[in-house]
Amino acid sequence: MSATVTTEAGSGDVLVSFRGVQKSYDGENLIVKDLNLDIRKGEFLTLLGPSGSGKTTSLMMLAGFETPTAGEILLAGRAINNVPPHKRDIGMVFQNYALFPHMTVAENLAFPLSVRGVNKSDAGERVKRALAMVQLEKFRNRYPGQLSGGQQQRVALARALVFEPQLVLMDEPLGALDKQLREHMQMEIKHIHQRLGVTVVYVTHDQGEALTMSDRVAVFHQGEIQQIAAPRELYEAPRNSFVANFIGENNRLTGQLVSHDGERCVVALPRGEKVEALAVNIGQPGEPVTLSIRPERISLNGRSEQCANRFSGRVEEFIYLGDHVRIRLEVCGKPDFFVKQPIAELDPTLTVGDVVPLGWQVEHVRALDPLQAE
Template sequence: MAGNVVTRYENVVKSYGALTVVKGLNLEVRRGEFLSLLGPSGSGKTTTLMMLAGLETPTSGRILLDGVSIEGIPPHRRNIGVVFQNYALFPHMTVAENLAYPLKARRMARPEIGSRVQRALEIVKLESLAERRPAQLSGGQQQRVALARALVFEPSVVLLDEPLGALDRQLRETMQLELKQLHSETSVTMIYVTHDQGEAMTMSDRVAVFHDGNLLQCAPPKQLYDEPESAFVAEFVGENNRLSGTLVSRDGEQGSIKTDAGMMVASRLSSKVRIGDQVLLYVRPERASIGVAAGTCENRFEARVVDTIFQGDHTRLRLDFPASSHFTVKQNFFADTGPPAVGDRVRLGWSAQALQVVQA
């Protein structure tokens, strides 16, 4: 396993005076993977990235790159590519000159520089723009140049600090797919910082969720979505309906929970939850059903429709029932009858397997 790990954080702490922004971080980054560091502003994700880049220094702990501590190694000798949100391109240089700059700094021979620049331009499909300057490029093209410059010297790792944040939504979504394809073609290890959960879920092999300087969970996107290990992850990654209650019985991985409103709910359980524990229950809007479909669910309740919003590929309903006054359901199809109207009484249900339970 050690040979498959390109970067390792070991008990890394970063403080600025009395403020600790990274708290005892232990994290392994696998060779060739796309890992996203996800969290709100101030969660410690960018500081984690910058310590690896050499632009910040750990207060304690150590960081290994290819099994060697990088303490004391200057940034330009770490063989790490970095892409910033503002691209940091040299405005007076052409695209080709921007790409050649890190190679010249490494004193590579001119023929080698030329071939590497050409290869990098081909990877990002900008061969025809080699002689243009950054000001003559669109935002998406500048992003590609920044990526090419980070890849041109064949680094061990490429670090990306919210590189799509300055783009409009449509271009950002296009660049997400292009970046994912680029990673697939190059197999370079990429560590990507973002506060956008959709971005992280779209591109990543694994997602590391940060909050208040702590790494809460690191897992593949589907596991993170289906099996959150904390209330913060359950609420930050995707949309969720939250109920609260007490675990009153369990039989293996199944249990019964009495909600604070007095309703009994059947649920799957993790091994961490014990009888008598105060728990939070989460139901994804798309995993709840209404009407006839709710009749086959283990958990069934009567609810009143408060609001309906047509959103193209689905209709979003907000429901009111004893355990929640703002329960959201997403339904893709309503046969010939159309969605229920505001004020209608409907049957609401979800399966025990659809419920996520964490300790309160």
């Protein structure tokens, strides 16, 4: 599909516009194919995708560290293709912090202010405010080497915000942190964003991070935006099989389209079973289709009686995850079909080898384009 995906925002709400932006490093292969994207004032937009999908290149073009091969980028209505990075009024946070090791925390924060000619007393006040925002007032005289990874990342965040830019860009800023600290920093960044109302463009390949933090997520693949939407819509209503597969866990069944009637369709699986599904992104009868069903939308045993699509599955494995269990079953000839159940709903008598009825509603199975081999 084309990457001509723009927002519905009125022009007054838009801070950044990518218009027909392309990027090639060798003159032949486009890393970014045809990017049309409006970023709204005050939103937290995440660019999500696998390595090499074009998300970081798009961010670097916005920052001014890369130049578009074609198209233009507008910031607050002004073309910035030829504006150097330090004149763009953009804060940046990188994964490696990029702090000056020979400067104290306070001096690191004062640096972007001195570059912009802010007077000393005003700068001192702003540094104080920024340190308070990330709860590091007591560390103002320490050097980066005397701080933990999480503290260094906080300093980097404060430095990006200290000169009150209209836009902050973050490139995998939490990638080097451990899981617990990472989750804590996700919330911290989200709350700072809510308090300041600054526009944030955030790059990550971590789908959980994107879903947790963002107002909207743009999913990149092979240099194009596949879908841009609020996290819930992206998860519940993926537009194609790449998005369904990349965001969250997903059972995929491949089959052939039998019939199509309005919003619904019937798909035949290889062994002849028929599935009624939502027709989201399909071709003509006889053509291949990928069915997408989330593991938490599947009902087992008695709960499956009301389901339009009903089959049986053989239990192969239990994977215990604390608050829920993932059950691997063989369903319709597929050996790795997963059902996710809260612990409270799990039948304690269920064991490996049991054959159980299971099912899902039509609205929870999406008929999508055949999954491309990577």
